[in-house]
Amino acid sequence: MTLDLLREKGIPLDRQTPLSWSALAGIPTSKLDSDAFTRARIILMNGIEAESLRSKHLLARPMADLRPTLARVRRIEQQQQTLVNWLLPADLSPIETTIAYEQVAIELTAHIAEVEPDPYIAQVHRFGLLEDFDHYYRFAALADRAFGIDANAIGQCYSDIMPGRPTIVEHRAPDDDLRRPYDKHRADPLTKLNALTLVAGETQTHDYYMAIGPMFADPVARRLYAEIASIEEQHVTQYESLTDPTESPLERWLLMEAVEVYNYWSCLEQETDPRIKAIWERCLAQELGHLQVARQAFETIERRDSAEVLPRTLPAPIAWRSHRDFLRRTVSAEAGLRARGSDFVSAREESAATRAYRQAVNADGSPSEAVALGWTWAPGGDLAQPEPVLAGIRRDGTNRGRKP
Amino acid sequence: MKSTRRPTDANRTGMDASDHADGMRSLTAIAEPSDLAREDLATLRQRAIKDAPATGSPPPAPDAARQVVLDLLSARLAYERAGTRLYDAVIAKATAGQRFAGGPTSADLTLIRTQEAEHRALLQEAILELAGDPTLVSPGASLEMVASLGLLQAVQDARTDLGECLTPLLIAELADRAAWASLIETVDAAGFDELADRLRDAVEHEEEHLMKVQGWLRAYRVWRLEGNGRRPSASRGPAVRQVTTKATAVVRGQKRKAVVRRKR
Numbered sequence: 001m002t003l004d005l006l007r008e009k010g011i012p013l014d015r016q017t018p019l020s021w022s023a024l025a026g027i028p029t030s031k032l033d034s035d036a037f038t039r040a041r042i043i044l045m046n047g048i049e050a051e052s053l054r055s056k057h058l059l060a061r062p063m064a065d066l067r068p069t070l071a072r073v074r075r076i077e078q079q080q081q082t083l084v085n086w087l088l089p090a091d092l093s094p095i096e097t098t099i100a101y102e103q104v105a106i107e108l109t110a111h112i113a114e115v116e117p118d119p120y121i122a123q124v125h126r127f128g129l130l131e132d133f134d135h136y137y138r139f140a141a142l143a144d145r146a147f148g149i150d151a152n153a154i155g156q157c158y159s160d161i162m163p164g165r166p167t168i169v170e171h172r173a174p175d176d177d178l179r180r181p182y183d184k185h186r187a188d189p190l191t192k193l194n195a196l197t198l199v200a201g202e203t204q205t206h207d208y209y210m211a212i213g214p215m216f217a218d219p220v221a222r223r224l225y226a227e228i229a230s231i232e233e234q235h236v237t238q239y240e241s242l243t244d245p246t247e248s249p250l251e252r253w254l255l256m257e258a259v260e261v262y263n264y265w266s267c268l269e270q271e272t273d274p275r276i277k278a279i280w281e282r283c284l285a286q287e288l289g290h291l292q293v294a295r296q297a298f299e300t301i302e303r304r305d306s307a308e309v310l311p312r313t314l315p316a317p318i319a320w321r322s323h324r325d326f327l328r329r330t331v332s333a334e335a336g337l338r339a340r341g342s343d344f345v346s347a348r349e350e351s352a353a354t355r356a357y358r359q360a361v362n363a364d365g366s367p368s369e370a371v372a373l374g375w376t377w378a379p380g381g382d383l384a385q386p387e388p389v390l391a392g393i394r395r396d397g398t399n400r401g402r403k404p
Numbered sequence: 405m406k407s408t409r410r411p412t413d414a415n416r417t418g419m420d421a422s423d424h425a426d427g428m429r430s431l432t433a434i435a436e437p438s439d440l441a442r443e444d445l446a447t448l449r450q451r452a453i454k455d456a457p458a459t460g461s462p463p464p465a466p467d468a469a470r471q472v473v474l475d476l477l478s479a480r481l482a483y484e485r486a487g488t489r490l491y492d493a494v495i496a497k498a499t500a501g502q503r504f505a506g507g508p509t510s511a512d513l514t515l516i517r518t519q520e521a522e523h524r525a526l527l528q529e530a531i532l533e534l535a536g537d538p539t540l541v542s543p544g545a546s547l548e549m550v551a552s553l554g555l556l557q558a559v560q561d562a563r564t565d566l567g568e569c570l571t572p573l574l575i576a577e578l579a580d581r582a583a584w585a586s587l588i589e590t591v592d593a594a595g596f597d598e599l600a601d602r603l604r605d606a607v608e609h610e611e612e613h614l615m616k617v618q619g620w621l622r623a624y625r626v627w628r629l630e631g632n633g634r635r636p637s638a639s640r641g642p643a644v645r646q647v648t649t650k651a652t653a654v655v656r657g658q659k660r661k662a663v664v665r666r667k668r
Contacts, residue, residue: 022451022452027455027456027457030457030458030459030460030461031459031460031541031546032459032460032461032541032542032543032546033460033461089459090550091459091546091547091549091550093549093550093553145489145492146489146493146556146560147486147489147549147553147556148482148484148485148486148487148488148489149485149549150539152539153539153540153541216557216560217556217557217558217559217560217561217562218493218556218560218561219560219562221560379539380528380538380539381485383485383488383521383524384524384525384528384538
């Protein structure tokens with residue numbers, strides 16, 4: 001079943017009622033019992049709502065006439081974000097939440113890279129994917145070595161925990177993070193939905209790491225969060241640069257509402273927890289109402305038909321499943337790729353600016369390398385395994401006197 | 405109100421340190437409490453507690469006794485994993501050269517760490533013996549993980565020294581000893597006598613750990629009373645390399661003259 005974006009009206013905005021605090025901050029999901037993909041959907045939808053709010057604030061600043069409408073839509077969206085984000089339970093610690101965030105990045109981006117119709121943009125997605133894949137591994141090493149936590153208890157065996165493109169080489173000069181944008185007239189609607197979804201996901205990951213990074217006491221953790229947060233900012237730059245800069249602000253609003261509809265619909269289609277499914281259904285109906293508001297504003301102000309921008313029907317839903325084989329193939333084929341300008345090149349072709357930047361940030365050593373030195377994932381974590389695995393390096397990361 | 409410059413490494417949390425303390429004290433005479441609530445904090449909590457489900461499901465087991473034991477073993481396993489990492493963090497302080505008269509050496513701490521890791525292995529074997537899954541996080545384990553986070557946070561902070569780390573270690577060891585004793589009682593009561601016997605070795609270690617930590621803590625307090633151990637606070641730490649621009653030179657008093665001179 002798919003949705004007809006031009007005919008489905010959802011709940012009209014003026015009939016969308018606020019929820020009480022106890023309904024908003026209600027019963028969370030279970031860290032132990034909920035499926036990892038239920039958690040992943042919760043995390044992504046929080047990011048989508050955060051992006052939706054942020055972009056509507058930016059839209060409102062130069063548009064006085066639209067401010068009342070945008071304020072009314074934002075009020076409901078802020079409630080949606082609260083309803084969704086408060087589904088995360090208190091026993092999901094910041095490091096465990098981080099593991100879950102990276103799992104979202106891996107499985108979502110893998111799906112997007114697989115279905116993206118534009119070959120260059122699919123390459124961009126695979127490029128970003130291998131970097132988030134590496135973050136999952138680095139944070140898993142931190143979880144194990146600093147907290148005695150097995151990241152796989154969060155990942156539930158859906159996602160491999162192993163190096164991707166090493167984080168130490170992900171640091172690039174800003175110009176080497178900018179990609180070629182899609183052409184708004186020729187791009188497949190899915191290309192637009194994919195790019196905006198990833199901008200939302202990566203922005204929230206960046207913001208989350210920036211908020212919680214300083215709360216860690218462990219010096220390696222503090223530095224690792226600083227390091228990986230900087231890559232997430234690079235990723236926001238990358239995915240944002242995929243969007244056509246000539247799209248008008250109202251056109252972008254329309255697309256963002258479509259992104260929300262598409263994502264809630266994808267959640268609804270695959271949710272296994274009936275209580276959470278009801279939340280997705282409620283939010284989808286509300287978003288369809290918001291889409292109508294955006295269409296009306298777009299058609300009134302720009303005097304264009306919203307059918308020029310919106311796909312009539314939605315693409316197949318985001319596949320919330322393990323992408324293990326695709327990931328293993330991609331790691332094996334493309335971990336060695338680097339970026340120069342908007343192109344993907346070999347390691348020796350990197351720009352002088354990127355080399356200089358990387359040398360500066362890694363001048364005092366690399367937290368992402370230090371945390372994972374000699375570490376591979378094994379069931380139950382490092383401590384559950386027999387002692388040394390690599391020559392000279394103990395599994396706890398201390399060196400026995402031999403250089404690795 | 406006149407502002408007095410205080411040294412940047414003076415503690416500012418107490419009211420006696422503030423020039424604004426009188427203004428703050430005068431507030432208590434005029435401020436009214438909030439009074440619009442239909443229910444108080446305790447009632448709100450009660451309502452939430454009544455509605456709340458369990459944090460998660462217990463480990464699968466053929467009977468209640470085995471399920472309780474598996475949950476407790478999983479809980480102990482989680483705690484020993486965190487405990488091992490707790491000692492890793494304290495060992496790092498000792499390895500970094502921190503010491504005091506009567507305090508632990510890196511080797512002393514490493515011995516305890518090794519024993520905590522052995523206990524973890526013992527618990528893993530016990531879970532497997534009862535046909536459980538040692539990678540499963542039981543509700544009891546999740547609880548231990550949450551409870552131990554503060555202890556880890558306290559010792560992992562690069563600013564807390566070896567002696568200060570003994571306070572969280574004491575909390576950890578007191579809890580560990582009591583929890584092992586309780587675990588063995590429960591395993592015994594559930595009818596797994598042989599397993600209970602094997603687990604008893606760990607309790608002896610935990611007793612030793614507690615005695616050692618208490619002894620080191622005592623020595624640390626004496627050492628501090630003798631005037632040792634004062635270290636500079638954050639404001640004395642290394643700064644980012646200073647960059648002075650024309651604008652900031654004006655703000656920085658000592659540079660103003662140089663700028664003025666150049667203008668002339």
